[in-house]
Amino acid sequence: MLDHRLDSEYEELRRTVAEFANDVVAPKIGDYYEHNEFPYEIIREMGRMGLFGLPFPEEYGGMGGDYFALCLALEELARVDSSVAITLEAGVSLGAMPIFRFGTEEQKQEWLPRLCSGELLGAFGLTEPEGGSDAGATRTTARLDEETGEWVINGTKCFITNSGTDITGLVTVTALTESTTHSSEAGGKASTRPVISSIIVPAGTPGFTVSKKYSKVGWNASDTRELSFADCRVPAANLLGEVGRGYAQFLRILDEGRIAIAALSTGLAQGCVDQSLAYASERRAFGRTIGANQAIQFKIADMEMRAHTSRLAWRDAASRLLHGEPFKKEAAIAKLHSSDAAVVNAREATQIHGGYGFMNEFPVARFWRDCKILEIGEGTSEVQRMLIARELGMAS
Structure with missing residues (x-):
């Protein structure tokens, strides 16, 4: 029987990163964001946690995990903030991963320990x-x-x-x-x-x-x-x-990276659900909480559906990657679906919050500003559709 639940190690990682995101990132990131400042303090702490070394072997200073573990961390971070999540995603999948996948032993020994520790970013x-x-x-x-x-x-x-x-x-x-x-x-x-x-x-x-x-x-x-x-x-x-071999190298790196971006997009989509649930249970209008209105309930139900489906998509693609199976089509599907889910959920979350959703002190305003790039970076939505069509055998 299929079991989509996380095993104990993955669940412990997910919970640890979620606590870090809520306790450390959430209280501080708004100020960094408003002032367009890079959050060095937060990034250093992520390095000490070993997040930049998650998918790399211990011999290179990594945590001995895998790409699935990285994606779990990205989703939990993006539930709170995408700037921090994309710094991790780019530092690992675009910065360190090419050296790990294609570098010489000398290059790996020179760069990976410092990249895995977060001392350096690639x-x-x-x-x-x-x-x-x-x-x-x-x-x-x-x-x-x-x-x-x-x-x-x-x-x-x-x-x-x-x-x-x-x-x-x-x-x-x-x-x-x-x-x-x-x-x-x-x-x-x-x-x-x-x-x-x-x-x-x-x-x-x-x-x-x-x-x-x-x-x-x-x-x-x-x-x-x-x-x-x-x-x-x-x-x-x-x-x-x-x-x-550069062209073939970056195609491989982008295929993997799309799974990571899908996980990040899923996190943003889920963060919109989290914020909307909290707001709808507190905000009162016409004598009751707005969450008592079926229109709001249906919006949030649809948002949860999109986030849940996105999660299944990126986990399927990541599982195929880890098992050495073809995953190009599944990565494109995950990236396409989850980025669309992030954009729609951010729009709906802003609508639920009303005028407050347009104020920068509310996380959904940040989510709304962050979501659109997910349909562009590491392969546009149009490119994902093209890749899916090709994998289905349709002529280019």
Whole structure:
């Protein structure tokens, strides 16, 4: 018989992170958010808890857990705040995971212990100003200088999370390292295909410039910046994996990351339920609590349905990942459904709160500002539909 309940270790982790979110994050995050400040104190505590090392082996300073454990933590954090949750998600699945999945033993030993402890944050430099959803349209270049044994990187990246904090240690950058020419099978014109590789660029490297923080609609307590590279030189040994494998690497990383974003989205959707239940039981109008009105009850029932279904979706995708089964379609379904659920639940929660839902001191106002990016980051909703259709065998 199938049992969807968490085992004791997962449940203990979930409960611990939930207590931390409610007792530590909730009382402080509003002030950080309002002032657009990065919550270093909260992030340090998360590091001491081992959250940044959840899915990594103990030999690299990790907690010996798995991706499912990470997603549980993300959901519980996002029930209270998404800025803190996305800092963890990006630091682990985009910052540290590429090194763990594709790095050499030397790279793992150099970077993972400090990334797992939260001493350093990692970032993933993929998106470019002219690229957007077309991640293969990379314009950033990396030329290997044979005389010095260094990669010379030039280009620009945008919307990069965790890239400019005081504890950012590295950015893994995708870049064109060469082009290859292929002849068509019919003997027609030859075509040139880009060869994309991934290269580790430590923070503070000369030629690597971090722009000021974006002025964002939401996620105001997280760090997001544009990066530029002007003859930025790093050792040849900073190549992540093999030359030309960068595209395949980031596709794998994004597939996994969509499960994490789905868990985060589920947390936001559930947080909207939590806040609406509390408010509806206290707010009185026309002589009774608004929760006594069937219209409000139906809204909250639908919100709970969306959050519950989203949770089942991301847990199914994560389970497939852990069992080594194909999970691309399920990750796309989870990301698509849960991000939509987050947006709808945030809208409904704001409506339930009325004018108070438009005030920043109420968490649902923060949820409303944070939810929309979930339909965009790590693959737009349109991209998820495209991936699902392809996995169903439909022609592209």
